[in-house]
Amino acid sequence: MKNGRAVVVAGVGLTRFDSYDGQKGRPKKEYYDLGSEAILKALDEAGMTWKEIQAAFCGSVYCGTASGHQTISNIGMTGIPIVNVENACSSGSSAFRLAYQMVAAEIYDVVLAAGFESMPRGFIRSTAWPEWQRFMGFNVQPAAYAMAAVRYMEETGATVEDFARVSVKNRRHGALNPNARFQKPVTLDEVFSSRMIAQPLRLLHACPLADGGAAVILCSKDKLKSKSKMVTVAASVLTSGTYGHVYGGGSVKIKTPDTITISAEQAWEMSGYGPEDMDVVQAYDTMAPGELWDLEKMGLCKKGEAPRLLREGFFDLGGKLPVNTDGGLLSRGHPLGATSLAQIIEIYRQIRGEAGPRQVPGAKIGLAHAMGAGPNSAVVILKR
Amino acid sequence: MNDTKRWIPVREGLWSDPSADGGEAQLIGSHCLTCGELFFPRQDSGLCSYCQSKDLEDIRLSSKGKIYSYTVVMQRPPVYYKAEVPYAIGFVELPEGIRVETLFTGCDLEKLHVGMDVEMVIEKLHEDDEGNEIVAYKFRPVTS
Numbered sequence: 158m159k160n161g162r163a164v165v166v167a168g169v170g171l172t173r174f175d176s177y178d179g180q181k182g183r184p185k186k187e188y189y190d191l192g193s194e195a196i197l198k199a200l201d202e203a204g205m206t207w208k209e210i211q212a213a214f215c216g217s218v219y220c221g222t223a224s225g226h227q228t229i230s231n232i233g234m235t236g237i238p239i240v241n242v243e244n245a246c247s248s249g250s251s252a253f254r255l256a257y258q259m260v261a262a263e264i265y266d267v268v269l270a271a272g273f274e275s276m277p278r279g280f281i282r283s284t285a286w287p288e289w290q291r292f293m294g295f296n297v298q299p300a301a302y303a304m305a306a307v308r309y310m311e312e313t314g315a316t317v318e319d320f321a322r323v324s325v326k327n328r329r330h331g332a333l334n335p336n337a338r339f340q341k342p343v344t345l346d347e348v349f350s351s352r353m354i355a356q357p358l359r360l361l362h363a364c365p366l367a368d369g370g371a372a373v374i375l376c377s378k379d380k381l382k383s384k385s386k387m388v389t390v391a392a393s394v395l396t397s398g399t400y401g402h403v404y405g406g407g408s409v410k411i412k413t414p415d416t417i418t419i420s421a422e423q424a425w426e427m428s429g430y431g432p433e434d435m436d437v438v439q440a441y442d443t444m445a446p447g448e449l450w451d452l453e454k455m456g457l458c459k460k461g462e463a464p465r466l467l468r469e470g471f472f473d474l475g476g477k478l479p480v481n482t483d484g485g486l487l488s489r490g491h492p493l494g495a496t497s498l499a500q501i502i503e504i505y506r507q508i509r510g511e512a513g514p515r516q517v518p519g520a521k522i523g524l525a526h527a528m529g530a531g532p533n534s535a536v537v538i539l540k541r
Numbered sequence: 542m543n544d545t546k547r548w549i550p551v552r553e554g555l556w557s558d559p560s561a562d563g564g565e566a567q568l569i570g571s572h573c574l575t576c577g578e579l580f581f582p583r584q585d586s587g588l589c590s591y592c593q594s595k596d597l598e599d600i601r602l603s604s605k606g607k608i609y610s611y612t613v614v615m616q617r618p619p620v621y622y623k624a625e626v627p628y629a630i631g632f633v634e635l636p637e638g639i640r641v642e643t644l645f646t647g648c649d650l651e652k653l654h655v656g657m658d659v660e661m662v663i664e665k666l667h668e669d670d671e672g673n674e675i676v677a678y679k680f681r682p683v684t685s
Contacts, residue, residue, distance in 0.1 A: 290642070291621035292666060292667075292675065293551065293643075294614060294628055294630060297616075300614050304611065304612050311655050353615045354615055356613040357612075
């Protein structure tokens with residue numbers, strides 16, 4: 158893969174992730190309201206007008222046909238190409254990568270990546286399983302994580318308490334994030350007394366659903382209105398599943414490297430950085446244990462080492478490598494199309510020194526990783 | 542079972558039918574004669590999804606294996622699954638080296654563990670709207 162010309166972040170916008178269902182005094186907002194709100198914030202931060210945007214990539218999963226067009230028609234209809242990107246939980250990051258490539262390849266100079274979602278409630282009704290497997294009851298995303306967690310415990314000696322510690326850490330971080338759905342810390346006892354979803358994982362090992370919008374405007378350096386605290390995209394990578402890794406099962410005689418590992422290695426190569434260069438990381442914690450193996454598979458620590466480092470505070474704010482400084486999916490909530498852009502936006506805030514009470518002092522380089530059903534694995538590295 | 546009720550497999554071709562060809566019901570997989578990889582269910586595309594060879598043969602898989610991983614699902618999944626909740630699913634590793642995702646049956650859900658010896662059975666999943674029994678393969682602990 159060629160890197161092309163330098164691509165920088167002009168501005169970002171994020172709504173609070175919350176339930177916007179119009180119930181119990183909560184405001185009623187549709188995905189297009191949330192998406193356009195985020196886009197307007199990004200334009201404002203970039204100091205740009207809508208007419209400067211030359212193309213748009215919009216990530217969503219459950220919003221139906223041409224959701225990006227409906228979102229953007231709230232703002233302005235300038236005839237630009239709008240492409241809707243459905244790539245499960247990495248839709249936002251996939252949209253980001255397409256926007257990045259358009260600028261890097263000098264096809265356009267200013268491109269929008271947006272993500273938004275109004276989430277259906279309850280278990281996510283995924284069609285990612287064939288019908289007969291749905292009749293068999295396999296179509297339960299937390300169960301897929303639970304089975305992977307059981308293997309992880311078997312192979313590394315990790316415990317359910319280690320998984321609960323991920324929830325406690327991220328909810329502690331989330332309490333410092335005014336955009337998070339949950340801003341109240343939880344204790345280990347609260348995690349262990351929450352209801353079981355799929356053994357050994359409980360409700361507080363799982364991220365909450367949420368509605369929300371996120372937007373990032375990317376451009377070439379010459380289009381930037383202000384070069385103060387300039388943030389450059391050092392890598393944007395997307396890989397899909399690799400043979401022999403279907404949620405811990407399937408055909409297994411032959412194994413290729415895991416897709417998470419491959420995407421991280423591509424990101425190291427593209428950026429010229431390595432794991433040791435990262436100051437802050439957003440890892441994929443849709444279910445708490447995932448954060449642990451995610452960090453290991455990306456090479457940010459050794460296999461089986463993440464639970465011990467977590468216990469020692471290595472991944473805390475104030476630790477050696479703070480992970481999920483905005484509270485992660487576990488606090489922020491999970492509007493599928495917006496989630497992975499929110500991860501990227503947190504890295505942007507951190508390396509610009511704008512993360513307020515959750516600021517990692519002196520952060521200059523950070524990484525965001527998102528998974529998605531498929532599977533997909535998306536890695537973005539930003540640098541000051 | 543009354544005369545009007547029928548047994549309908551949850552999907553055709555997952556296991557061999559003893560009434561048609563004798564012997565025990567066994568899961569049917571594909572074997573790639575080029576790279577040696579195994580698949581379950583059978584690769585209906587006729588292609589090996591590792592090496593893309595078209596040289597596949599049907600094979601009957603072992604009916605006994607060990608639990609590789611499992612979970613007990615505590616909440617009803619949407620729409621399709623109609624049997625009891627909680628229920629246990631997981632992966633069973635067969636001696637051939639392939640892992641099969643399955644429901645577990647005939648066991649205390651609290652006693653499932655990695656490495657447990659299990660065997661395949663064909664069993665009712667649920668009844669459809671016409672009263673037909675939808676049947677599926679499941680694995681249960683080996684009693685000996």
